[in-house]
Amino acid sequence: MPLYEIDGDRLRRHDAARFAALGIYERDDLQRLLRDDIAVLSPDLLVVAEEFGNWEDSRRRIDLLAVDKTGHLVVIELKRTDDGGHMELQALRYAAMVSAMSFDEVVAAYEDHLSRIRSDEDVDARSELLAWLDLGDSDEAPIISSDVRILLVSADFGRELTTAVLWLNRFDGMDVRCVRLIPYRIDGRVLLDIQQVIPLPEAADYQIRVGRKVAEQERRGTDNRDWTRYHIIVEGQVLPDENKRRAVRLMIEKLIQRGVPAAAIGGALSPGRFRPIEGEHHGEDEVRVALADQYPGVEVSRWFTEHALVQDGRTWVVRKVWGRNTEPTLTTLRDSFPEAKVGFQRATPGPAAGQA
Structure with missing residues (x-):
């Protein structure tokens, strides 16, 4: 997908590059950069773990695990390929594995994460999570929703993957999104075009509003606490x-x-x-x-x-x-x-x- 620059009285074409040709890797580069600035994917995300694999098969690890403002965990899978491979199937398995996590388990994961990236600071993972969820230390522990969001990030997505994602999003409780990263090398600089392609941003806004309403109803129905706004x-x-x-x-x-x-x-x-x-x-x-x-x-x-x-x-x-x-x-x-x-x-x- 070319990018066009207005250069005087003409358009200057810049063709997309490939991450491999640029020497940019999934874990050492893309994962690290997105971990440190996750808002470029979505402003409602807080990364709570990296390379998370708190289960028996330690070879299977979630690239990034986040939590959103409504108490949903978000599995983030990264690929630098042009078709996304079979990342949606992998992400579904991971989503199932973390769907039963309690708030205390999320706190433990976040505490371990902070100890790695902010080793020179005194951190209070629980307080930071409560503040992110807009709660205080004196409030009861929030309910982490069993509905897990999935965010697939890749240089591009093949037809099989996009078809699967569109089908999955038809089911209640499913929220799978695809974000495309397109790199360009322009005058010695590497620029990154970040686009959410599924669902389109206009549809995503509606989906977020509906999801928040469902989350409020779910929390009121499961623990009888008053979440009225x-x-x-x-x-x-x-x-x-x-x-x-x-x-x-x-x-x-x-x-x-x-x-x-x-x-x-x-x-x-x-x-x-x-x-x-x-x-x-x-x-x-x-x-x-x-x-x-x-x-x-x-x-x-x-x-x-x-x-x-x-x-x-x-x-x-x-x-x-x-x-x-x-x-x-x-x-x-x-x-x-x-x-x-x-x-x-x-x-x-x-x-x-x-x-x-």
Whole structure:
């Protein structure tokens, strides 16, 4: 597939190169580069393992294992060939092998991975994973979905492989994607064209939205925990949905923006949920230090120090953990300050509540 450069008054053609001819290898080059910048394949991925093979046959190893924002594991298989070989069959076997992994097993794999790539740092794999999944240390361990996504990455894909992938994606729970890497050598530089070819990006966006909805329903159905998300509504404008903790923080932020005094909000909430810090503090590090200094023994990580609110010579911080008190708290905030016209509604299935 040629690439064309506008060169003055003409088009200059650059033919695609081959990885082998460029001296670029699967594991030593492509795998390493993608591991360190996985967002070029998809922005919702976190690599938790490389060359993962936690089973009896150690010869079989997943090139890269990732987890997405909805708690799905993602098997990533790489080839530098022009037809992809039989990588879809290999990836299906790997997906089956990791489908029963628990959150603790994913943490263990991620901890081992971090110890290899960041050996000179102190790492907390569990906290980093929880943060990636938008959860906190005090929340219960999340459920890792048994539906495993597959991402096939190759220089190109043969007809047999693409036919198999299109057929597999017809089944519920299957999410197989093909990303094509096309290298070009131009004026001594190597450029890489990265394209998702199956499904087309427009279809992928729809598939992601459906997958998130199914994931929420699956998690609610398997462990009875409340994964409800909420829309904050400001004078009739419905904002994007947020998880429980961020919904409370956002509602407080919008109330203050609309003229409600922070002290009044603090008086309406349960003690210790919305705390003032004397003085105006800016920047997360400064707020963290001030919070720890004025409230000895407080667990600073449980507060939104990166979203502190400054008003009338004081700095206010919102607690992250709300649990079952989320909806009652949102209701209290709405009903206590009706003149601000800030309300909420549920984003996940269930009766709508608290609409402004």
